[in-house]
Amino acid sequence: MREVCVIGLGMNKWGELWDKSLRDIFVEAALEAMDDAGVDKIDSMYVGCMSSGLFVHQEHLGSLLADYLGVNPIPCTRVESACASGGAAVRAGFIEVASGISDIVLAGGVEKMTDVSVDGATFALATAADQEYEVYQGVTFPGLYAMMARAHMEKYGTTREQLAQVAVKNHKHGSMNPLAQFPMKITVEQVINSVMVADPLTVLDCSPITDGAAAIILCSLEKAKELGLKKPLVKIIGSAQATDTIALHSRDDLTFLKATQKAGEVAFKMANKKPSDIHLAEVHDCFTIAELIVLESLGLTEKGEAGKATENGMTTLGGKIPINTSGGLKSKGHPVGATGVAQIVEITKQLRGEAGKRQVKNAKVGLAQNMGGSGGSTVVHILEVA
Amino acid sequence: MREVCVIGLGMNKWGELWDKSLRDIFVEAALEAMDDAGVDKIDSMYVGCMSSGLFVHQEHLGSLLADYLGVNPIPCTRVESACASGGAAVRAGFIEVASGISDIVLAGGVEKMTDVSVDGATFALATAADQEYEVYQGVTFPGLYAMMARAHMEKYGTTREQLAQVAVKNHKHGSMNPLAQFPMKITVEQVINSVMVADPLTVLDCSPITDGAAAIILCSLEKAKELGLKKPLVKIIGSAQATDTIALHSRDDLTFLKATQKAGEVAFKMANKKPSDIHLAEVHDCFTIAELIVLESLGLTEKGEAGKATENGMTTLGGKIPINTSGGLKSKGHPVGATGVAQIVEITKQLRGEAGKRQVKNAKVGLAQNMGGSGGSTVVHILEVA
Numbered sequence: 001m002r003e004v005c006v007i008g009l010g011m012n013k014w015g016e017l018w019d020k021s022l023r024d025i026f027v028e029a030a031l032e033a034m035d036d037a038g039v040d041k042i043d044s045m046y047v048g049c050m051s052s053g054l055f056v057h058q059e060h061l062g063s064l065l066a067d068y069l070g071v072n073p074i075p076c077t078r079v080e081s082a083c084a085s086g087g088a089a090v091r092a093g094f095i096e097v098a099s100g101i102s103d104i105v106l107a108g109g110v111e112k113m114t115d116v117s118v119d120g121a122t123f124a125l126a127t128a129a130d131q132e133y134e135v136y137q138g139v140t141f142p143g144l145y146a147m148m149a150r151a152h153m154e155k156y157g158t159t160r161e162q163l164a165q166v167a168v169k170n171h172k173h174g175s176m177n178p179l180a181q182f183p184m185k186i187t188v189e190q191v192i193n194s195v196m197v198a199d200p201l202t203v204l205d206c207s208p209i210t211d212g213a214a215a216i217i218l219c220s221l222e223k224a225k226e227l228g229l230k231k232p233l234v235k236i237i238g239s240a241q242a243t244d245t246i247a248l249h250s251r252d253d254l255t256f257l258k259a260t261q262k263a264g265e266v267a268f269k270m271a272n273k274k275p276s277d278i279h280l281a282e283v284h285d286c287f288t289i290a291e292l293i294v295l296e297s298l299g300l301t302e303k304g305e306a307g308k309a310t311e312n313g314m315t316t317l318g319g320k321i322p323i324n325t326s327g328g329l330k331s332k333g334h335p336v337g338a339t340g341v342a343q344i345v346e347i348t349k350q351l352r353g354e355a356g357k358r359q360v361k362n363a364k365v366g367l368a369q370n371m372g373g374s375g376g377s378t379v380v381h382i383l384e385v386a
Numbered sequence: 387m388r389e390v391c392v393i394g395l396g397m398n399k400w401g402e403l404w405d406k407s408l409r410d411i412f413v414e415a416a417l418e419a420m421d422d423a424g425v426d427k428i429d430s431m432y433v434g435c436m437s438s439g440l441f442v443h444q445e446h447l448g449s450l451l452a453d454y455l456g457v458n459p460i461p462c463t464r465v466e467s468a469c470a471s472g473g474a475a476v477r478a479g480f481i482e483v484a485s486g487i488s489d490i491v492l493a494g495g496v497e498k499m500t501d502v503s504v505d506g507a508t509f510a511l512a513t514a515a516d517q518e519y520e521v522y523q524g525v526t527f528p529g530l531y532a533m534m535a536r537a538h539m540e541k542y543g544t545t546r547e548q549l550a551q552v553a554v555k556n557h558k559h560g561s562m563n564p565l566a567q568f569p570m571k572i573t574v575e576q577v578i579n580s581v582m583v584a585d586p587l588t589v590l591d592c593s594p595i596t597d598g599a600a601a602i603i604l605c606s607l608e609k610a611k612e613l614g615l616k617k618p619l620v621k622i623i624g625s626a627q628a629t630d631t632i633a634l635h636s637r638d639d640l641t642f643l644k645a646t647q648k649a650g651e652v653a654f655k656m657a658n659k660k661p662s663d664i665h666l667a668e669v670h671d672c673f674t675i676a677e678l679i680v681l682e683s684l685g686l687t688e689k690g691e692a693g694k695a696t697e698n699g700m701t702t703l704g705g706k707i708p709i710n711t712s713g714g715l716k717s718k719g720h721p722v723g724a725t726g727v728a729q730i731v732e733i734t735k736q737l738r739g740e741a742g743k744r745q746v747k748n749a750k751v752g753l754a755q756n757m758g759g760s761g762g763s764t765v766v767h768i769l770e771v772a
Contacts, residue, residue, distance in 0.1 A: 001485055001486050001487065021518065050445055051439045051445050053437045053439040053440045053510070053513055054439045054440065054443075054445075056517065057440075057509075057513050057517050057521075058513055058516075058517040058518075059436055059437050059440075059466060059468055059513040059514055060466075060467065060468035060513065060514040060515075060632060060758055060759050060762060060763065061466070062466075062467045062474075062629060062758070062762075062763050063467070063468070063629050063630065063631075063632040063645075063758060063759060063762030063763045064516065064632045064762070066629040067629065067630070067631045067632050067633075067636070067762070071629075072628075072629040072630055072631065072645070073628040073629050073630060073644060073645055073648040074628070074629060075626075075627035075628060075629065076629050076763070077465050077466070077467055077474045077477075077478070077627070078465065078466045078467065079463050079464065079465050079466075079478075080445060080446075080447070080448075080463075080464045080465075080466060081446065081448045081449070081463055081464065082445055082446035082449070088448075088463045091463075092463070092465075092478065095481055095482055095485050095487055096481055096485075098485050098487070099387055099481050099482075099484050099485030099486075099487075100387050100485075101387065101481055101484070101485075123443075124439070127439055127443050127444050127445040127446065128445055128446040129446075130444075130450065131442065131443050131444040132407060132444075135443075240461075241461035241463070242458075242459040242460070242461060243448060243449050243452040243453065243457075243458040243459050243460060243461065243462050244449065244453075244458055244459060245449075245453045245458065246446060246449040246450045246453050247453075250453070258459060259449075259458070259459055262459040372446055372448070372449060373446050373449060376446060376448075376449030376450070376453070377446065377448050377449045377462070
């Protein structure tokens, strides 16, 4: 296997992009990534997208987007793993470069979610859960994560305020990210008093519906050195993916995410790192409770301790291990297929020292964790300055 | 890159499987493939599926199917390239084994198409075309291929009877395949006089709506030798994928498929073979005209000659190069995400000498060509007895 670097980054301003179609959004990010890498030719392309079929009635994104980007006849494949589709696209690109089949691969992600009604988006997102066993019974995603939150509060004494702190922190980080959908700062009181969605989660505990795309250029280390790039090279030193039961009712423990643990374990081993070596991480905070359980499942905090760690500022910029400096899904937005790719964009920016106001000092090793559904799939990447 | 073999095959009886859900169908084929390979453990899994979101309101198939197959926490990713999703899944598995990341990978494909109304299926399939530029204008897939047929008839003098001969041949082959959805023999007169769908294509020129799955087990050559398998080893010696414009109106020539040509060219080069080295092929006959244009685009016949070659029996079992001995999409059925995987099942069966009544004598090298939409994406694999 060859060593693989991230050499180009692209991401547009996320939000409700009424004036752009899915293809416009994707191509903006892809061209920016190619420009950032200084390459005008790619060998292959992967696109992470959860449900363009349900959101905009368009499948076959590989052909559509390679065509619109003007790069056909290169191979282009869409990969899907619900909200972990972006991470899965990055991993597919990583494997292709590592294998030696291609030198330069674009891994992108996109979702155009606002073209359907609100009911439509909730319906489309619910297809990440078990349609026949869970959704048919009336459960929604906020409902699934609310059950996880209740179980965590019961088992570990995690407080309502600690959940809210996750949102407050991520909005604080997002206020320094010019590409974030909701860059306003919020308070614990605002989170707790906002509209109830699924008790105990209010609307400010939930990530939003977003249109957006992100793209990265992956390249073999050897080829990257030949290209003589000016920006610091960032290597992917760990890449892992794992699955768990899709339905929540099949799990032993609602307060832990086995797929996240497994993917983390494999990625740490591959990277020859341990949780304490990580300087910053982007994790999948689709709901505030998700961030806490993910931190515990990755071993970045002890079990049951993530709420307190958040309260104590350990995960805030300036703390021991800043989490979601980009604003996370919560403030930056969550165009589901793009999220996993945008995490790699943020980690790479940080490791390059290009994160501006939200720069983590001396960041050399970062982790990205992207999750599908209620944790039925997870992709973890570990990156390091080359 | 490591050498990669196909060591296990699974496919169920295709048709209108009202009593089974998508997960049942997939797991049947997957278990059969594992059993055929004699392995009870796989390292990773890919699932090709075009539109489970629109057909059965279920995304996140990686988690769903790994769970139902009982193999979590292994990585499992869905890949999509419209009707070439199965071929793309095989290619993703091939790359993963070739890279050295995994030794044993299951590549499967599935589509459950009959749970929606006929209108629903036509709508879902149309998402493989350009929704904004083509489908919005009212075009359907039979309409797109009918335009290609008209152009081919005009340019090369291809006759209505020659188109019908493709269907007649594939049903003749399919009559020897116990897993085919429509194993009845048909005549040229029946094809021409059946219900018109899009002039000149009648219903018997079109592949059907099908529920079905197929799966293969991919393994590194080294590992396969260690396993001491009893069945002949079949190697994948060429794997390529290419894209073209998604919309038909953007192409220079309606009578040729550039993505098929490109994928064929790259696969032949990788395999160090030429078209005349191929003993049999499975190609994407979603409509009768498609088979003719594909044969010409791959260089298996000269341009404009595939109609005559079909008429003369060159592509029939016993002819110079038997095409679609399985019955093809036309007779065997076309559960879109499964088709590309089932092609590899058929080629491998033939190369192993396990094809029964439809066995091609002395078959050592076979090719599979799987295509998305109106040819906007194509995957080509070349296989050889190890």
